[in-house]
Amino acid sequence: MQVYLDNNATTKVDEKVFEEMKPFFCEVYGNPNSLHSFGSSTHKKMLEALDYLYEGINAADEDDIIITANATEANNWVIKSVWLDKILDGEKNHIVTSEVEHPAITAACNFLEKKGVEVTYLNVNEEGILDAEAVKKAIREDTALVSIMWANNETGKIFPVKEIGAVCREKGVLFHSDATQAIGKVEVDVQDANVDMISFSAHKFHGPKGVGGLYIKKGVELSPYMHGGEQMDGRRAGTVDVASMIGMGKAMHLATNTMAIAYEKNHVGMLRDKLENAILKIPDTIVIGGRENRTPNTTLISIKGVEGESMLWDLNQNGIAASTGSACASEDLEANPVMNAFGSDSELAHTGIRFSLSRFNNEEQIDYAIEHIKKAVERLRNISSSYAYTPKSHESGL
Numbered sequence: 001m002q003v004y005l006d007n008n009a010t011t012k013v014d015e016k017v018f019e020e021m022k023p024f025f026c027e028v029y030g031n032p033n034s035l036h037s038f039g040s041s042t043h044k045k046m047l048e049a050l051d052y053l054y055e056g057i058n059a060a061d062e063d064d065i066i067i068t069a070n071a072t073e074a075n076n077w078v079i080k081s082v083w084l085d086k087i088l089d090g091e092k093n094h095i096v097t098s099e100v101e102h103p104a105i106t107a108a109c110n111f112l113e114k115k116g117v118e119v120t121y122l123n124v125n126e127e128g129i130l131d132a133e134a135v136k137k138a139i140r141e142d143t144a145l146v147s148i149m150w151a152n153n154e155t156g157k158i159f160p161v162k163e164i165g166a167v168c169r170e171k172g173v174l175f176h177s178d179a180t181q182a183i184g185k186v187e188v189d190v191q192d193a194n195v196d197m198i199s200f201s202a203h204k205f206h207g208p209k210g211v212g213g214l215y216i217k218k219g220v221e222l223s224p225y226m227h228g229g230e231q232m233d234g235r236r237a238g239t240v241d242v243a244s245m246i247g248m249g250k251a252m253h254l255a256t257n258t259m260a261i262a263y264e265k266n267h268v269g270m271l272r273d274k275l276e277n278a279i280l281k282i283p284d285t286i287v288i289g290g291r292e293n294r295t296p297n298t299t300l301i302s303i304k305g306v307e308g309e310s311m312l313w314d315l316n317q318n319g320i321a322a323s324t325g326s327a328c329a330s331e332d333l334e335a336n337p338v339m340n341a342f343g344s345d346s347e348l349a350h351t352g353i354r355f356s357l358s359r360f361n362n363e364e365q366i367d368y369a370i371e372h373i374k375k376a377v378e379r380l381r382n383i384s385s386s387y388a389y390t391p392k393s394h395e396s397g398l
Ligand SMILES: Cc1ncc(COP(=O)(O)O)c(CN[C@@H](CS)C(=O)O)c1O
Pocket: 008, 009, 010, 070, 071, 072, 073, 102, 104, 149, 151, 152, 153, 154, 178, 180, 181, 201, 203, 212, 325, 326, 327, 328, 329
């Protein structure tokens, strides 16, 4: 049996999305910016896709949604164009973010630090989140941008975006939120959340890889990251990947309409809880950050005495796909940076396993995964030189 439990890394394209995309490779293949009918025949479906995107995040008609290659591009665009617009050409020289952001934010900020920009990386608490008060205290006169994610890709923890947005509004500071792991899992309402910009990627909500977006609230000026043609009203040059844009719109529609969200919470949340409850019955296991206030599909679990990579290998031998944390950091065998951020010691930070489900998982798959997780833990602990179960040890915390 093949059981895919790594949906925060990427998801399967929904068949309905694929069907929507198909005509735009070999039949309706014109360049949308061409004046002839081969080009204009793409417009109807592209406009429908934009409508789905605006509807999915409750963007106002006068706001912009710019199609990018992915969330990484959108995140880099925000960080580097704020640097251009407000730091190089302005009086600001400070950015506030968190220490558990995706590398697309932290690496871009590290790059700016080498250019002399000051960056505050806010700590998270033992629940893996930070509060709006901490953001308020970090904002300075010369703060150009606050960028705090909507939901964490490893723990699923949801950040108080609305409260942070209110603080940024009060202080007159631009607020960006990386919503990549929120869309399709929890409600994302950009007007309610007082947010100026959000990033997203289609392949996190059953759309194609290689397409994403940046929502920009009306009135927010942001220099283009890509110059060239007049696509996206000159805000992002380059011929749009028509099929992928249409696929992303359809995926957003499927993922965010009322039924889908309710289904995600009831179905996926129930499956995630069943998996989590079973693993927590094993001694010396703990959910990193606790079980509250998370996206319904994600769990990051520490299994003491079991190296994350060894566990992944064992599960993979049985057709089960999971991860030790974000895919982009999985190559290096460093301790999980998010677990480090929680203050877990290095040994424990190597024991995290992330399971991230989707609406395409079912109970049979979860039962199969539980069976093999238990066997893998027993096998790996038996050969572990560092783990010895003692009755009190299962009360140990992080
Ligand atoms: C919060 C967040 N922000 C940005 C990205 C980047 O998405 P791209 O489509 O690759 O550009 C991701 C992708 N996180 C995957 C791959 S590293 C994970 O395994 O956690 C993300 O989770």
